[in-house]
Each structure stands twice: as structure tokens, then as C-alpha cells.
Amino acid sequence: MKKTIVLLSGGLDSATTLYIAKSKGYEISCLVFDYGQKHRREIEAAKKIARLAKCPFEVITIDFPWKGSSLLDRLMPIPEGKKSPEGIPSTYVPARNTVFLSFALSYAEATGASVIFIGANALDYSGYPDCRPKFYHAFNKLSKVATKCGIENRPIKVETPLIGLKKSEIIALGIKLGVPYKETWSCYEGAKTPCGRCDSCILREKGFAEAGVKDPAL
Amino acid sequence: MKKTIVLLSGGLDSATTLYIAKSKGYEISCLVFDYGQKHRREIEAAKKIARLAKCPFEVITIDFPWKGSSLLDRLMPIPEGKKSPEGIPSTYVPARNTVFLSFALSYAEATGASVIFIGANALDYSGYPDCRPKFYHAFNKLSKVATKCGIENRPIKVETPLIGLKKSEIIALGIKLGVPYKETWSCYEGAKTPCGRCDSCILREKGFAEAGVKDPAL
Numbered sequence: 001m002k003k004t005i006v007l008l009s010g011g012l013d014s015a016t017t018l019y020i021a022k023s024k025g026y027e028i029s030c031l032v033f034d035y036g037q038k039h040r041r042e043i044e045a046a047k048k049i050a051r052l053a054k055c056p057f058e059v060i061t062i063d064f065p066w067k068g069s070s071l072l073d074r075l076m077p078i079p080e081g082k083k084s085p086e087g088i089p090s091t092y093v094p095a096r097n098t099v100f101l102s103f104a105l106s107y108a109e110a111t112g113a114s115v116i117f118i119g120a121n122a123l124d125y126s127g128y129p130d131c132r133p134k135f136y137h138a139f140n141k142l143s144k145v146a147t148k149c150g151i152e153n154r155p156i157k158v159e160t161p162l163i164g165l166k167k168s169e170i171i172a173l174g175i176k177l178g179v180p181y182k183e184t185w186s187c188y189e190g191a192k193t194p195c196g197r198c199d200s201c202i203l204r205e206k207g208f209a210e211a212g213v214k215d216p217a218l
Numbered sequence: 219m220k221k222t223i224v225l226l227s228g229g230l231d232s233a234t235t236l237y238i239a240k241s242k243g244y245e246i247s248c249l250v251f252d253y254g255q256k257h258r259r260e261i262e263a264a265k266k267i268a269r270l271a272k273c274p275f276e277v278i279t280i281d282f283p284w285k286g287s288s289l290l291d292r293l294m295p296i297p298e299g300k301k302s303p304e305g306i307p308s309t310y311v312p313a314r315n316t317v318f319l320s321f322a323l324s325y326a327e328a329t330g331a332s333v334i335f336i337g338a339n340a341l342d343y344s345g346y347p348d349c350r351p352k353f354y355h356a357f358n359k360l361s362k363v364a365t366k367c368g369i370e371n372r373p374i375k376v377e378t379p380l381i382g383l384k385k386s387e388i389i390a391l392g393i394k395l396g397v398p399y400k401e402t403w404s405c406y407e408g409a410k411t412p413c414g415r416c417d418s419c420i421l422r423e424k425g426f427a428e429a430g431v432k433d434p435a436l
Contacts, residue, residue, distance in 0.1 A: 062278075065276055066324065066325050068324070095321075097364070099324060103317060106311070106317060109312035142316065
């Protein structure tokens with residue numbers, strides 16, 4: 001059975017990605033990051049989802065003391081309303097997915113996993129540079145030269161099964177696979193209930209509406 | 219004044235790199251990693267060197283719970299004696315430099331630094347894949363697509379001024395620049411004095427011998 005590392009944030013994209021990896025028969029280890037995000041409750045969601053999927057997980061605690069993002073900095077508000085057509089919103093965390101994938105690469109190499117799954121999406125997304133196909137192509141090239149297994153011709157490959165799907169298509173696929181969307185958390189704010197106004201809430205609401213499904217978390 | 223992030227381990231290569239960056243007039247912030255290495259005393263060396271150079275520093279604590287390296291795993295001995303001509307020694311930490319550079323990329327972007335300096339060397343080295351020029355070329359390509367500043371045509375560039383130098387040449391250059399080699403720590407073992415038998419001690423000893431200089435740390 002091929003081993004894989006699945007990056008699990010606790011949101012609906014990563015939960016769907018976990019179930020895609022399960023449906024392909026991988027032996028899965030999940031990787032969860034506690035990185036100072038305001039919406040720390042997504043970590044509890046991630047743990048619960050991993051347990052429901054019967055997959056082991058590691059929670060890595062990291063610190064970005066330089067912040068540089070409204071997702072981390074208590075002095076910067078999370079933007080409300082639809083994102084502007086241009087520009088990258090202030091919720092962008094500098095080089096976050098590069099950091100996350102680097103840890104996944106280390107985890108994969110140390111445990112003999114050959115694939116990393118990440119639920120990045122470049123269609124119904126916030127415009128982050130490290131969610132685009134170009135970024136993952138470049139990371140896969142890096143993987144070949146960065147690791148022992150890479151230079152021994154067994155490079156670890158990053159897979160992004162959701163990258164070209166609409167949010168509604170992700171949800172439709174996840175429902176077929178039995179993803180427990182009730183347990184997922186998307187809101188960027190750390191409150192008890194989703195704010196309904198941040199980019200992540202808006203994208204989620206639009207996705208469920210277009211899929212013609214009621215959001216079971218609401 | 220251009221800002222830069224210098225990765226500082228506390229060893230002689232990174233200390234020399236710091237002084238090279240200083241000599242070029244950069245405004246420097248140092249980045250030090252506490253990553254579970256057996257030779258944790260290099261962290262104290264790094265802090266002292268940064269203070270002597272009058273540069274601010276951040277110490278980032280990270281965990282590689284999966285280990286996969288004799289540099290991290292107390293159950294694996296550090297190899298002694300000259301490295302075998304082929305193969306990567308067990309001190310290789312899976313994807314370590316990818317993780318370190320990812321944090322540096324985040325730090326650089328959040329603080330407006332345009333360059334990252336790292337003291338990687340691919341001549342008198344242990345054979346790690348992530349010390350070779352190919353790795354840095356691939357990382358620089360990744361940097362262009364991974365970050366907001368990268369896609370805005372202000373990519374952060376990784377510089378490796380030591381990559382093609384012999385250890386003796388690094389030391390000769392460092393002496394000219396006033397690097398406090400007395401304060402540097404190279405040994406992979408965490409003992410009070412250098413073991414003299416690990417790869418890092420052997421490379422250091424050879425470097426000082428070939429440079430015709432007494433190692434001030436001994």
C-alpha cells in the first residue's frame with residue numbers, strides 16, 4: 001500500500017482531499033499546522049476529521065513571529081465582503097504553503113511516503129500565489145533535487161486533486177465520498193460560529209448554494 | 219539599504235556568510251533554528267555571533283517528530299570517520315534546508331527583505347542534496363511563483379556565496395572579514411568540546427590545516 005501525507009487544515013477542501021486519498025487506497029498520515037492562525041478552532045476540526053477517517057495525524061506547532069498577515073496579526077482586521085477582483089487579500093500568509101509543503105516533504109521522506117496531497121484550489125479561491133498550479137509545478141521540481149529520495153530517482157510528488165474544480169464540484173464529489181462536512185471549519189475568524197462575511201465564508205456559502213446542498217455545519 | 223535575511227547556524231560557514239553580507243552593506247536580520255539537533259550548543263554560538271556582528275536575530279523552534287536523521291534521533295549514532303565517497307550520510311535531515319529556506323522566505327517577504335543568504339557549500343561538504351547549486355536554482359524558481367512579491371516581479375533571491383569555495387578558502391576569506399571563528403561551533407555531537415571524529419569536525423580541521431591557520435576554537 002503506497003503511503004501518503006495529507007495536509008489537513010480542517011476546512012472543506014482539505015477534508016475532501018483526505019477522502020479522495022482514502023478512496024485511492026493510500027496508507028494515510030495527516031499533517032495539521034498550529035501556526036498562530038486566528039481561526040485556531042480549525043485545528044480541532046482537523047483532528048476530529050482525521051479521527052473520523054481513522055487516519056493518524058501529527059500536529060506541528062510553528063511560529064511566524066514576523067506575521068505579515070491579517071490571518072495572524074491581531075492588529076489587522078480580516079477583510080469582509082467579496083474579494084476585490086485584483087490583488088491578493090491581507091489574509092495571505094507569506095510563503096505559508098511553501099513552509100507547509102516543506103514539512104510534508106520532510107515527513108514523507110522520513111516515513112517512506114511517495115505522495116503529498118494538498119487541497120489547493122485555484123478557481124473558487126482567495127487569489128493566493130501558493131494555491132496556483134505554477135507553484136505546485138515548481139515545488140515538484142524542487143522536490144526532485146531537495147531530497148535524498150529525489151536524487152535517487154524516487155521523488156516525492158505533490159498532488160492537488162482539487163486545483164481545477166469549482167467549490168460546488170468539490171462539495172458534490174465530497175458528498176459522494178462521505179466527507180463529514182458538518183465537522184469542517186472554514187471561517188477565518190476565531191468565533192464560535194462562522195462570521196458569514198470573510199472571504200472563506202463567502203466562498204463556502206457560494207459552493208453549497210451552487211451544489212444545491214444545505215451546509216450541514218450551519 | 220537593502221534588507222537581507224541571513225541563515226545562521228553557529229557554524230563557520232554561516233558565520234562567514236553573515237560577514238560577507240555585512241561587507242556588502244546589507245541591513246541584516248539573522249534566522250536561527252532550534253530544530254531538535256543534538257548539537258544544540260550551536261544555537262548559543264549563533265546568538266553570540268549575531269550579537270558580535272550587531273545584527274538582530276529570531277530563533278525559530280521547530281519540531282521534526284518523524285526524525286529520520288542521526289542528527290536528531292538519540293537512538294542513531296553520529297557516524298565517525300571520513301565520509302564514504304558515495305552516499306548521503308545518516309546526518310542528512312530530510313528536507314531540512316527546504317524547511318529553513320521556506321521560513322526565511324516568509325520572514326523576508328513579511329519584512330521587505332529582497333535577499334536570503336545561506337552558507338551552503340558543495341565542495342568540502344557532507345554530500346547533502348540540499349547543499350548543491352541545483353537545489354538553490356530550483357528554490358529561486360519556486361520563490362518567483364510562491365510569494366506575492368514574486369508574482370509582482372520582486373522575487374526574493376537566495377544567495378549562496380560559499381557554494382563553490384573550498385573550506386580553506388572560506389576560512390581565509392572569513393579571517394579577512396573578521397569572522398569570530400573562536401565562537402563558532404561545528405561538531406555534530408552535543409558535548410562540551412568538539413569530538414574531532416564526526417564529518418563536520420573532520421571538514422573543519424582539514425579547512426584550518428589547508429588554510430595554514432590554527433583553529434581558534436580549539
